[in-house]
Amino acid sequence: MKQRLLIVEPSELIIEGLKSILDGQIRFKVLEPEMGADQLDERLAATRPDIVLINPTLIGNVSRLRGEHPMAVVALVYQYVEREVLKHYDAVVDIRDSRAVIIETLAQALPGDTEAGKSNYELTKRETAVLVELAQGKTNKEIADALNVSVHTVISHRKNISHKTGIKSVAGLTVYAMLNNLIDESALL
Numbered sequence: 490m491k492q493r494l495l496i497v498e499p500s501e502l503i504i505e506g507l508k509s510i511l512d513g514q515i516r517f518k519v520l521e522p523e524m525g526a527d528q529l530d531e532r533l534a535a536t537r538p539d540i541v542l543i544n545p546t547l548i549g550n551v552s553r554l555r556g557e558h559p560m561a562v563v564a565l566v567y568q569y570v571e572r573e574v575l576k577h578y579d580a581v582v583d584i585r586d587s588r589a590v591i592i593e594t595l596a597q598a599l600p601g602d603t604e605a606g607k608s609n610y611e612l613t614k615r616e617t618a619v620l621v622e623l624a625q626g627k628t629n630k631e632i633a634d635a636l637n638v639s640v641h642t643v644i645s646h647r648k649n650i651s652h653k654t655g656i657k658s659v660a661g662l663t664v665y666a667m668l669n670n671l672i673d674e675s676a677l678l
Contacts, residue, residue, distance in 0.1 A: 491518040492599060495538040497547060498565060499524055503584065507542070507565075510588050516596055529554070540595055542582060545570050551577040561598035572669055583668070586661055594655040612653060617671060619646040623659060624666040 494517045498504050504522045511519050520536050523529060526547040533541070538560055545564040548554065554562055564575055567584035575581050580598035582591050612620065615636070622632040629647070633640045651657050656665055666672045 492516060492539040492596075493518050493520055493536065494540045494542060494595065495520045495532070495536060496522040496565075497524075497526065497529060497541060497543040498522065499544065499547070503565075503567070507591075510591060511595075514592060516592065533560075540598060542595065545574055545578070561595075563595060563598050566668070569668070575668075580655070583656075583661065583664055585664055586656065587658065590656055590658075590661060597655060612650060616646050616650050616653075619643055620650055620662060620666050621671050623647065623650075624663040624672050 494511065496504055496507055496519065498507075501524075504524075508519055508522070511517050517540075520538055523532050526543075529548070533554065540561045540563060541554060542563045542565050543554075545551075545566065546568070551562050554560075561579040563580045563582055564570065564578040565582050565584065566575070580594050582594050586594065615638075618636055619632055622635055627635065629640050629643045632643045636643070650662065654662070654665055656662050663672075
């Protein structure tokens with residue numbers, strides 16, 4: 490059964506791009522998008538979506554969206570959003586993510602759809618260290634040397650990082666590291 494997805498976003502360009510990515514998917518049925526949060530409560534009651542993909546700048550309190558109907562609330566990020574704000578969402582989709590990552594992130598946000606629940610989302614200290622080194626453009630061998638571990642261990646950490654974040658590309662992981670204040674732009678030069 491297709492999951493009902495509601496996009497809440499003021500930019501028509503971004504809505505159309507997301508619809509083109511998601512419309513042909515067997516997992517999702519994209520509902521008519523909502524351009525703002527003014528009538529959102531009524532719209533949620535009427536459409537009862539399984540997933541709400543929303544621009545986090547449109548709403549202050551995510552918990553009020555959930556109401557009586559269980560649904561996943563996913564942040565749609567294309568500008569800086571405080572890490573503390575993003576913690577209240579079930580998942581985060583970055584506008585620069587690939588088609589596959591966007592689809593997988595939305596699928597994993599659904600309750601009971603993945604064994605990697607919220608408790609496994611947090612990266613360990615070692616995974617964070619690997620992510621920082623990776624974001625700085627280092628190879629697996631260079632990361633292994635810097636952290637005094639084997640290349641095999643680095644590869645294992647990278648797999649865990651990708652599984653927990655839902656991001657598979659180095660560029661996407663770099664953006665993730667920057668958005669989560671693990672590195673700053675000056676560290677990438």
